[in-house]
Amino acid sequence: MIWTIWWAWLCVAIVLxxxxxxxxxxxxxxxxxxxxxxxxxxxxxxxxLSLPLMVLLFSALSLVAWLVLRRIFARPHGVKYFDRDIND
Incomplete structure (x- = not known):
């Protein structure tokens, strides 16, 4: 049962x-x-855990990580307009 070995998941993390x-x-x-x-x-x-529960845990943790990354590194909303020269 390879999905219960910690270094297998670590190898997957490194490859990803x-x-x-x-x-x-x-x-x-x-x-x-x-x-x-x-x-x-x-x-x-x-x-x-069994394979389906491990995959569920992996997908849930991946979704949470992706949402946190999106929140931290999101682009600012809207476009910034300049009415005057930005070098003044």
Whole structure:
């Protein structure tokens, strides 16, 4: 049962982190943080769940991580207009 081994989830997190460097956009970074969180839960707590529950936990943690990243690094809303020269 590979999904109950902490270093397997850590390897998935590293691979997803590398993919995020190649294809930026916080999508794969959220998945990488989710996999890292599952890895740490298995390592520290000894969490051993069935595969569907592990995938559910991984997807929930990934969604939370993605929402936090989106909140922190979101672009400002609206367009800034300048009525005068910005160098004055």
């Amino acid at each position: 982190g590398i993919v995020e460097v190649m294809v930026p956009g916080f999508i794969f970074l959220g998945f990488a943080i989710g996999a890292l969180a599952v890895s740490m839960l298995i390592l520290n707590i000894g969490l051993a």
